Amino acid sequence: MSKDSSDLFGALFEAAPAKSVMSRTVPVLVPMPAPRAYSYAVPEGMAVEPGSVVQVPLGPRQVIGVVWDGDDDGGVDPKKLRPISHVFDCPPLGKQMRDFIDWVATYTLSPPGLVARMALRAPAAFDPEPMIEGLHFIGGQPERLTPARAKVMEIAADGLSWTRLGLAHAAGVSTSVVDGLISQGIFETIFLPPPPVVAKPDPEFTASRLQGPQKDAADEILADVRKGEFAVSLIDGVTGSGKTEVYFEAIAETLRRGKQVLILLPEIALTASFLERFQDRFGAKPAEWHSDLAPKMREKVWRQAVTGEVRVVAGARSALFLPFEDLGLIIVDEEHDPAYKQEDRVYYNARDMAVVRGRIGDFPVVLVSATPSVESQVNGQSGRYTTIHLPTRYGDAALPDLHLIDMRRHAPERGGFLSPVLLRAIGKTVAKGEQALLFLNRRGYAPLTLCRVCGHRFQCPQCSSWLVEHRFRNQIQCHQCGYAERTPEACPECGTLDHLVACGPGVERIAEEVERHFPDARTIMLSSDIAGGVKRLRLELDAIAKGEADIVIGTQLVAKGHNFPLMTLVGIVDADLGLANGDPRAAERTFQLLSQVTGRAGRTGLKSHGLLQTYQPQHPVMQAIVSGDAGAFYEREILERERAILPPFGRLASIIVSADSRQDAEAHARGMRNAAPQVSGIAVLGPAEAPIALVRGRHRFRLLVHGRRNSDMQAFLRAMLAQSPKERGSIQVQLDIDPQSFL
DNA sequence: AGCACGCCGACT
């Protein structure tokens, strides 16, 4: 076509009222780090509204997007405009969900498209689930009644609908027998709606058996639930105090009011035993939602949450972005758990965002923990959250007696790490036929290996942390970045053979020591990297609960949720571990972890003990744990935080930058100082203190922003982004500590 | 985020 003719077409187009001008343009959030929605044309005859889930062309591919609110700005070059390809036949995301997505995007300074994507993580779930093909028995006689045919007809005579395969299976014949009967008109094919993923939970399946403080606590929360308005409660009670039973009553009440419920749990706590407990109370299991849900199941749960068929979902943090039809309550169990933080792409803390979702949807949120986060503790003290204390254990369970072992006075034998006091206690426990748990939060055999001849230390070539020896796998591994190599026999520096020494203990080494001392005891060692994966882990945990082990040595995965009825001794091998790293939350994490581990013992009423090996018996965390005085710990920790990371730097507080390398971090910090001279508190963390995935190509760094007033932080970060637009998309922001501004 | 394009090193 010549240039002239195209001009001619252009002229014609202007002369007549152009159709393209008539066609509507809408904003669509696409799964891409763009700062705002893109514009798409709505083809003639296509009906879309804000919230509609659509398929749109984006560059060379088709992607899932959501039609968004607001007038389209029309600023985009009309030549770029492309039409929406398809509208999915699924309920549009509601206004509350859209507001929530916008809020999260603004708060975390994430591209809204990437936040929206989290709500649409169920490929192929957006069109209706296909109907199930069923067979319905009409009656009549086939031409030739063989024994196989008779059997099929006898079974199908119940009048219920059967699937082709199911019927053949039940009759013990092949599907071709059934096919024969279908072709003879004995059966008709009908279409049935897909079955629900889970049965409806029944709030009256069992009556509440709560009493005393549990009953009072439940009543307090029920008052909020009945009002059906936004309110945040913090249930604070020791392990075994009946927290779950209390929030189950809140769930029951919400179900009676006809609303959906979301239970958030750290992935690791979403266990079969939790689901069974729920089933015991409600007669049906909740739907599950977590990262390794089978794709088919994922689609079903997503769709049925959207349509309202599923009433209760128990899920890991990503479940917070399920677009429920009518959500009326969120429970955040183990609210202090760091697993609620997502630290890639969109940075968010599901615990805080759950509170936001409750406020936007105007329904109650219940946070639950034996060791609440300092943030929630502060919010409780200031009255923003209603704190409900459950001070005692339930039934005949009793907390273990806790004692510190001062390792300076009770030193282990040479080459060992277990003090004589702890070894004696293990011996006594095993002799009584009870179980002992040794806890050390360090995988592998030894955290550092060095050459006795030249002093060479094995360091990770990628990220400079020490390589950890894993003797069972004959590997040395980097626990920061995953680098691994075979354990060498000779020192790579001086070439000397057999002179490498392991420094310090890991669980493998403790297991070795235990086996040396108690050769006849049944010993199980558990860490996240055991051969056989999650499946094997489950089996081992079950075996322990059944009493098939005498001594268990484990990392933090034994701390979470599992009940071991025969466990009467918990030994913390190195209670100080974790207090020394640069994390501003070191004390809090240690307190939480050690409280959880010691809480594993004593749940059946047997007399139980906890022994904590420490070099710092005067440390506030140790004192708080043995005295059971959590209040003192929190008081102190809150003050420490005020001093250390909330210094009064004018209106802005402190900023912590961490990056792939310390040089990067320092360069960024310099840039920030120039961009915002009013901020005097900038701390720099290198990768060892704050591990970050190495991302090639693009710089990627992380700001941990600590502040009292989120709006100030936001304003500052926005200003910074405006100054260096190139950093947009590569800066990931996590606003910490400050869950205040959204209330 | 994903994908294409485009530029330089080791190989069928």
Next chain:
DNA sequence: GTCGGCGTGCTC
């Protein structure tokens, strides 16, 4: 001479 690494830029 190509295959393929990853740095750069773009997507309504």
